[in-house]
Each structure stands twice: as C-alpha cells, then as structure tokens.
Amino acid sequence: MTQQSKPVVTVLTAPGEQQPPGMDALKARAEVRFACDEQTLRDTLPGTDVMMVTDFRTEALEAAWPCADKLQWIHATSAGVDALMFPGLIESDVVVTNARGIFDRTIAEYVLCTILMFAKDFPNSIRLQHRHEWKHRDTERAEGKQVLVVGAGSIGRQIGRLVRAAGLQPHGIARTPRHDDPDFVAVHGNDDLFNQLPHYDFVVIAAPLTPQTEGLFDHKAFKAMRNSARLINIGRGPIVKTDDLIVALEDGEIAGAALDVFEEEPLPKGHPLWDMENVIMTAHMAGDFIGWKRALTDQFLENFDLWHKGRDLFNLVDKRLGYAGSK
Amino acid sequence: MTQQSKPVVTVLTAPGEQQPPGMDALKARAEVRFACDEQTLRDTLPGTDVMMVTDFRTEALEAAWPCADKLQWIHATSAGVDALMFPGLIESDVVVTNARGIFDRTIAEYVLCTILMFAKDFPNSIRLQHRHEWKHRDTERAEGKQVLVVGAGSIGRQIGRLVRAAGLQPHGIARTPRHDDPDFVAVHGNDDLFNQLPHYDFVVIAAPLTPQTEGLFDHKAFKAMRNSARLINIGRGPIVKTDDLIVALEDGEIAGAALDVFEEEPLPKGHPLWDMENVIMTAHMAGDFIGWKRALTDQFLENFDLWHKGRDLFNLVDKRLGYAGSK
Structure with missing residues (x-):
C-alpha cells in the first residue's frame, strides 16, 4: 500500500x-x-x-x-x-x-454503589468519621427497593440487570413499552414518565441528551417523585435543571441526589451543590475504569x-x- | 392459665x-x-x-x-x-x-457497598466534594474481583451470594472445605487461611469471636494479603489486632479497611483510625436496618x-x- x-x-x-x-x-x-x-x-x-x-x-x-x-x-x-x-x-x-x-458495566456498578451508599447512609458516616464521632443509626434495606431507569439503552439495561441481581426491582422508561423484558420488571413508554415517577425509591437518569430530554427533570418532575426518593444522574448534566434540583433538595421534595454529570463541567467552586449533605458528587468519571x-x-x-x-x-x-x- | x-x-x-x-x-x-x-x-x-x-x-x-x-x-x-x-x-x-x-441480608448489602466504594474511590470523592474540588480519576471495575469471606456461616453465605450476584468471585473459609458450594466458588478449610490470603482483592471477616479467631488478623495476616487488598470487618473487633492493622495500612501492606466493629467500642475520640484516609468506618450498625x-x-x-x-x-x-x- x-x-x-x-x-x-x-x-x-x-x-x-x-x-x-x-x-x-x-x-x-x-x-x-x-x-x-x-x-x-x-x-x-x-x-x-x-x-x-x-x-x-x-x-x-x-x-x-x-x-x-x-x-x-x-x-x-x-x-x-x-x-x-x-x-x-x-x-x-x-x-x-x-x-x-x-462504559456500561462500570456505570452500572457506580449506580449500584450510590444506591447502597444512600440506603446505608454512608455520606453521613464519612462526615461523622471526619469529626471523630461515633453515632449509631438504623439504616435502610436495599432489597426490594423500586428503581426507575430513565433510558433503557445499553447503559440503562446493564443498570437494570445489576440492580436486579442485587435484589432491587428495576423498571425502565424507553420509547417502546414492554412487559417481557429480560432486564427490567417492566419497561414503560416515554409518555408514561410522570405517571411512573411517584412509585420509585431511586430514579436513575441513563438517557442521552437530546431536545426531548434537555431539562426533562425540572421542578414538576421532582414534585412528582417521592419525598424519600433519590435521583442519580449518570447521563448528561443538562437533562436536569440544576436550580430546580437544588430547590427540591432544600424543600425536601426529594431526599438526595448522586451526580456524576452537571450542566456546567467542571462544577464551579462555590456552587451550592458542593455543600449539600444529601448530595454525592463525582467528576464525570462514573464509567472511567x-x-x-x-x-x-x-x-x-x-x-x-x-x-x-x-x-x-x-x-x-x-x-x-x-x-x-x-x- | x-x-x-x-x-x-x-x-x-x-x-x-x-x-x-x-x-x-x-x-x-x-x-x-x-x-x-x-x-x-x-x-x-x-x-x-x-x-x-x-x-x-x-x-x-x-x-x-x-x-x-x-x-x-x-x-x-x-x-x-x-x-x-x-x-x-x-x-x-x-x-x-x-x-x-x-442481619444477614443487610450486612451483605453493607459489605457489597464498601467493596464498591473502594473500587469507585468514593471516600476520596466525598473528601474532594467537601473541599469543592473537581478531580477526575480512573477507578476500578468490581466485576471479577476476588473476595475471601472468612466465616461461611449464615451471614458469610449471604455475603457470598450477594457479591457473586453482583459479578464478583467469592471464596469462603470454614471448618469444612468443599467445592460444590451453592454460594461460593469454593470453600477452603480454616487451616488454609494463610495460603489463601495472597489471592484476594477483598477479605471480609464474617466469623464469630472465639478463642480460635481472637487476634487472627495480625501483622502476619496483613503481610500475607496483597498490597492492593482491602479488609472488611463486620464480625467482631477483637478478631483484628488494631495496632497491627494501623501499621499495615500505614506501611502499605494492605490498601484499605472498612470497619464496623472495633476492639474498643465506641472507638475513642483521638484514636488514629478516625483520620486514616484509607479507612471507612461505621458505629457497629452494618446489620441494623x-x-x-x-x-x-x-x-x-x-x-x-x-x-x-x-x-x-x-x-x-x-x-x-x-x-x-x-x-
């Protein structure tokens, strides 16, 4: 040649x-x-x-x-x-x-990790450790918890498969609803998202950023979620309206968030998310093994x-x- | 009556x-x-x-x-x-x-959580968050990692079952060795512990405290483990010689420890374990849902x-x- x-x-x-x-x-x-x-x-x-x-x-x-x-x-x-x-x-x-x-498998491991960290209250344990404080708490079982994976593509499916193997109950949101899915208890259609949101302990964003998903998680979505629910975003930052998320976390509309992606990356110093005790965050690295x-x-x-x-x-x-x- | x-x-x-x-x-x-x-x-x-x-x-x-x-x-x-x-x-x-x-299931969830936290370097992520610091790192896959569960009783078996479901490779240590075990890749005899220790990424103590297990994890055990290995103790504190553990962590004989139990509980303020960055600790609560x-x-x-x-x-x-x- x-x-x-x-x-x-x-x-x-x-x-x-x-x-x-x-x-x-x-x-x-x-x-x-x-x-x-x-x-x-x-x-x-x-x-x-x-x-x-x-x-x-x-x-x-x-x-x-x-x-x-x-x-x-x-x-x-x-x-x-x-x-x-x-x-x-x-x-x-x-x-x-x-x-x-x-990145499918490592992102799924990251998601399962954050779910378990919320259930076991590990963010608080690490803060207590930092203060040399011994404080027993009762924490949550993860088994049987309901998980909604928004976006049932390659990454979303792997999340469904892994959290199901760990004893949780994953549902999916995708273009085509189906009940005979190998990785999810059920997959619901995109149009059904807001009807589904009230029923989950964990809501995981594994969707691509498109005109349809940009800003999809706004104050209306957080209002629809359980007060005890946690949001996990490993998709793309702009799918979540950050300002609405902060208000929802402050007002107790939802109980916590694990964020690997942000509207602005790197997240600027001084941004209010850094100091929120019910937020776990990482530097866009969930899949990077x-x-x-x-x-x-x-x-x-x-x-x-x-x-x-x-x-x-x-x-x-x-x-x-x-x-x-x-x- | x-x-x-x-x-x-x-x-x-x-x-x-x-x-x-x-x-x-x-x-x-x-x-x-x-x-x-x-x-x-x-x-x-x-x-x-x-x-x-x-x-x-x-x-x-x-x-x-x-x-x-x-x-x-x-x-x-x-x-x-x-x-x-x-x-x-x-x-x-x-x-x-x-x-x-x-407590079997919730302790198993705790163990899986700490394994994933080590793999994904979450203790550092939480510290970086505390300092408002954006720092991308490559982290470990958990899939395929080798886990040794010391004590294959009711709790140990549930740990084996759950970490196996999550894609890891659990082996057990128990009185009776066996290769046809439903929960472990293999179960090795108590006498084989020191031959087994060099082969694992995670070593989980799920044994009861008895005259045979008291002080079992001492400097010799840590020397036998991989430098990259993490110790997880959800059994009883006195199974581990705390002073030897601290030296092993400081000298890099092992890479980290997740501890729910301690020789002295509550762990006293000022104890060196509190400030060790490769240690995750909780207040004897792993199973308490x-x-x-x-x-x-x-x-x-x-x-x-x-x-x-x-x-x-x-x-x-x-x-x-x-x-x-x-x-």
Missing part, C-alpha cells in the same frame, strides 16, 4: 488532552492527524476520511464543518454524542458511531478494520434520534 | 437502653422482668426460666450467674454470642439461641412459642464452638 492510498484519520481531542493510547496501531493502517480545537481542525479536515473524536464536549467540529470535504465517518469515543448532533452533520451523509458498551482509554481505541480500531474492508460498522448512531438505536 | 403457671422471662438490656419493642406480646404469655446490670440481674434471675439478652457486650450475666436457679434457655438478640461463652454457662444445661438470619429491634423480638417470640410447647428451638448455639452450627 502506498502512502497515497492510506486513508486519512483525524483524531480530535480536547485542548491540552494527551493523544489517546494505541495510536501506533492506528498509524500502521492510516495517515493519522491530530487536532484539538477549531483552528487545528480546519487545517486537518481537508482530505480526512475518518474522524475519531475523544472530546465529548467539542464545539470545534461544528465550527470547522465546512472544511470537511471528504469525510465519511465519525467515531465518538463516548456513549453520548450530543455535541455532534448539529444540523450540518445530521443532514450530511457522514455516518456516526459511538462507544456503546465500553482503569484502562478505559485503551479500550476505546481498541473499539475504534475494530470498527476501523470493518470500514476499511467496506463492511457494516457497529454502534451506528441514529442521527435523527441522537443516540445508537437498539440492536 | 394462672399467674403462677406463667413462665418467667428476664430481659437483659444494656444500661440505659430502652426496653425492646413488642414486649406487650411477650407479657401476654409470660411474667416479664427487666434487668440492665449485675445488680438488677441478681434481683431478677431467681425464678427466671428464660432470658432474652439484647446487650451483646454484657458482662452482667457472668457476674450474676450464681443467681440463675431455674434458667433453661437464653436467647441472644445478636448474631455473635461471644459475651455469653463463659465457663459457667458453657458447662451448664442452659441452652443458648441467637438471632441468626435477621430500620425495624431490626422489632424483628428481633418477633424472632424471639417465635422461638418462645416453640419452647412453651416443649418443641425444638431453632438457632441453637453450639456452646463448644461458640456459634450456631450449620443447619
């Missing part, structure tokens, strides 16, 4: 982010270019056949889009592809794939080989829906 | 502890007396047929033992009966039962009805072993 015949792959990272691991394997099969912002992307896009986008918050691609003269396929190394769903790309013939599957970056490159390379052979790609994103449809 | 024919039940609580709930149901079937220390116990023991002991740390019973003139049966509302295993009682005909079963005291009384009443009818009691403690033998 001559240099000219090698496909051109542009890797778009966040500014200041290191190159992903495993690039040598890619360089053996393609001419690899790197970009990290709009300007470098404008320089690299002309002639690019394939893009690997590791920056799930990127705005550079939309800005540099007119420079994409030859692009066939964009692979996002994230589960959420909301940053790519701009009109120019949606209306183009460029196909989009995502990292479906890579040791070795995740290499796993993401390996998944891209697998798809790249299929693309190179002219075969069907896996993890295709439905650009109309804004996420990977069911298999 | 005349007043004279009613059996006499003495309920021994800790000093200052409230009467257990559900006593009205007991009073309908027996003359009920209450004691909370050696003196009140000396007054109530003569004529007592049955004791319900809610103070799992009691020293009063051994001290007042000579006043037990008619005692047939002692029920401990705890899983551990170490405080009752003094020579006078062991050598007597008095039978002992315990609260086997009541909301409603546990009523559940304990109900379990005693169930056994009391059997006793009253002259039938076999359940949850009999083998006084020679110091715990309830396998069913």
Whole structure:
C-alpha cells in the first residue's frame, strides 16, 4: 500500500488532552492527524476520511464543518454524542458511531454503589468519621427497593440487570413499552414518565441528551417523585435543571441526589451543590475504569478494520434520534 | 392459665437502653422482668426460666450467674454470642439461641457497598466534594474481583451470594472445605487461611469471636494479603489486632479497611483510625436496618412459642464452638 492510498484519520481531542493510547496501531493502517480545537481542525479536515473524536464536549467540529470535504465517518469515543448532533452533520451523509458498551458495566456498578451508599447512609458516616464521632443509626434495606431507569439503552439495561441481581426491582422508561423484558420488571413508554415517577425509591437518569430530554427533570418532575426518593444522574448534566434540583433538595421534595454529570463541567467552586449533605458528587468519571482509554481505541480500531474492508460498522448512531438505536 | 403457671422471662438490656419493642406480646404469655446490670440481674434471675439478652457486650450475666436457679434457655438478640461463652454457662444445661438470619441480608448489602466504594474511590470523592474540588480519576471495575469471606456461616453465605450476584468471585473459609458450594466458588478449610490470603482483592471477616479467631488478623495476616487488598470487618473487633492493622495500612501492606466493629467500642475520640484516609468506618450498625429491634423480638417470640410447647428451638448455639452450627 502506498502512502497515497492510506486513508486519512483525524483524531480530535480536547485542548491540552494527551493523544489517546494505541495510536501506533492506528498509524500502521492510516495517515493519522491530530487536532484539538477549531483552528487545528480546519487545517486537518481537508482530505480526512475518518474522524475519531475523544472530546465529548467539542464545539470545534461544528465550527470547522465546512472544511470537511471528504469525510465519511465519525467515531465518538463516548456513549453520548450530543455535541455532534448539529444540523450540518445530521443532514450530511457522514455516518456516526459511538462507544456503546465500553462504559456500561462500570456505570452500572457506580449506580449500584450510590444506591447502597444512600440506603446505608454512608455520606453521613464519612462526615461523622471526619469529626471523630461515633453515632449509631438504623439504616435502610436495599432489597426490594423500586428503581426507575430513565433510558433503557445499553447503559440503562446493564443498570437494570445489576440492580436486579442485587435484589432491587428495576423498571425502565424507553420509547417502546414492554412487559417481557429480560432486564427490567417492566419497561414503560416515554409518555408514561410522570405517571411512573411517584412509585420509585431511586430514579436513575441513563438517557442521552437530546431536545426531548434537555431539562426533562425540572421542578414538576421532582414534585412528582417521592419525598424519600433519590435521583442519580449518570447521563448528561443538562437533562436536569440544576436550580430546580437544588430547590427540591432544600424543600425536601426529594431526599438526595448522586451526580456524576452537571450542566456546567467542571462544577464551579462555590456552587451550592458542593455543600449539600444529601448530595454525592463525582467528576464525570462514573464509567472511567482503569484502562478505559485503551479500550476505546481498541473499539475504534475494530470498527476501523470493518470500514476499511467496506463492511457494516457497529454502534451506528441514529442521527435523527441522537443516540445508537437498539440492536 | 394462672399467674403462677406463667413462665418467667428476664430481659437483659444494656444500661440505659430502652426496653425492646413488642414486649406487650411477650407479657401476654409470660411474667416479664427487666434487668440492665449485675445488680438488677441478681434481683431478677431467681425464678427466671428464660432470658432474652439484647446487650451483646454484657458482662452482667457472668457476674450474676450464681443467681440463675431455674434458667433453661437464653436467647441472644445478636448474631455473635461471644459475651455469653463463659465457663459457667458453657458447662451448664442452659441452652443458648441467637438471632441468626435477621442481619444477614443487610450486612451483605453493607459489605457489597464498601467493596464498591473502594473500587469507585468514593471516600476520596466525598473528601474532594467537601473541599469543592473537581478531580477526575480512573477507578476500578468490581466485576471479577476476588473476595475471601472468612466465616461461611449464615451471614458469610449471604455475603457470598450477594457479591457473586453482583459479578464478583467469592471464596469462603470454614471448618469444612468443599467445592460444590451453592454460594461460593469454593470453600477452603480454616487451616488454609494463610495460603489463601495472597489471592484476594477483598477479605471480609464474617466469623464469630472465639478463642480460635481472637487476634487472627495480625501483622502476619496483613503481610500475607496483597498490597492492593482491602479488609472488611463486620464480625467482631477483637478478631483484628488494631495496632497491627494501623501499621499495615500505614506501611502499605494492605490498601484499605472498612470497619464496623472495633476492639474498643465506641472507638475513642483521638484514636488514629478516625483520620486514616484509607479507612471507612461505621458505629457497629452494618446489620441494623430500620425495624431490626422489632424483628428481633418477633424472632424471639417465635422461638418462645416453640419452647412453651416443649418443641425444638431453632438457632441453637453450639456452646463448644461458640456459634450456631450449620443447619
């Protein structure tokens, strides 16, 4: 294969982010270019056949889009592809794939962990420990608790499966309701969300960010939830109206929240969420197990080989829906 | 039934502890007396047929033992009966039962929670939150991790079952080794403990406190464990040599500990364990779900009805072993 015949792959990272691991394997099969912002992307896009986008918050691609003269396929190394769903790309013939599957299990473990931490009152135990205070409390059983997983895609299903194995009762919310689901006690339709919300001890947001889900969890949703309920968000920050959440937590409309994603990331210092005792938070890392970056490159390379052979790609994103449809 | 024919039940609580709930149901079937220390116990023991002991740390019973003139049966509302295993009682005909079963599930949930918290680095996340600090880290998968449960009794089995359902690999340590166990990948014999210790990510103490287990986890045990291993103790404090544990944690012989029980309870203010960042601790409450005291009384009443009818009691403690033998 001559240099000219090698496909051109542009890797778009966040500014200041290191190159992903495993690039040598890619360089053996393609001419690899790197970009990290709009300007470098404008320089690299002309002639690019394939893009690997590791920056799930990127705005550079939309800005540099007119420079994409030859692009066939964009692979996002994230589960959420909301940053790519701009009109120019949606209306183009460029196909989009995502990292479906890579983060499922670890995100499910994170969700089960936060459920158990709330049940066992561990946030308070750690604060008491900090103050050298011995204080016995009676805590909750997790067994039998009702869990609503909003978004029954690849991640949502894994959450359903794991919390069910641990003795809880998961229901799902998805486009298509069904009662013969292997991972959920039942799956309810999107339209049924507000009817379902009053019945759960834990509500888990595992949905993609789309025009339909943006701001979906507002004061009306929190009012519909049990006062004893906890919200867990491992989806995307803007699905929750943060100001409404803070009011709901302060007023006791709901009992707690575990948040891995936020409307603004990093969450600014001084933001009221930091100091709320009924909030557990982490830095958008729920799925990021040791070795995740290499796993993401390996998944891209697998798809790249299929693309190179002219075969069907896996993890295709439905650009109309804004996420990977069911298999 | 005349007043004279009613059996006499003495309920021994800790000093200052409230009467257990559900006593009205007991009073309908027996003359009920209450004691909370050696003196009140000396007054109530003569004529007592049955004791319900809610103070799992009691020293009063051994001290007042000579006043037990008619005692047939002692029920401990705890899983551990170490405080009752003094020579006078062991050598007597008095039978002992315990609260086997009541705490199994919630203790297993606690253990799974601490395993997941270590894997996901939640103790650090809560500290970072306290400091308003956004700090992304890669964390561990729990799936596939190796767990050694020391003590494969009622609680240990439930731990094995639950962590296995959550995707981990539990092995047990018990008197009788076996490979066809429903709850463990394998159960190894007590003599094999030190050969097994190097192979596990998590070591869970779910054993009763007996002369054989007292001080079992000392510097030699910690040296045998992986540097990356975490110790979880929901058994009894004196099974672990606390000073050795602190050295092992400071020297990196092991990576962390989750402790619900301690050699001295409450753990004194100023004790070095409080400030160790790789230690999670709670106030001897792992099994104490909301409603546990009523559940304990109900379990005693169930056994009391059997006793009253002259039938076999359940949850009999083998006084020679110091715990309830396998069913």
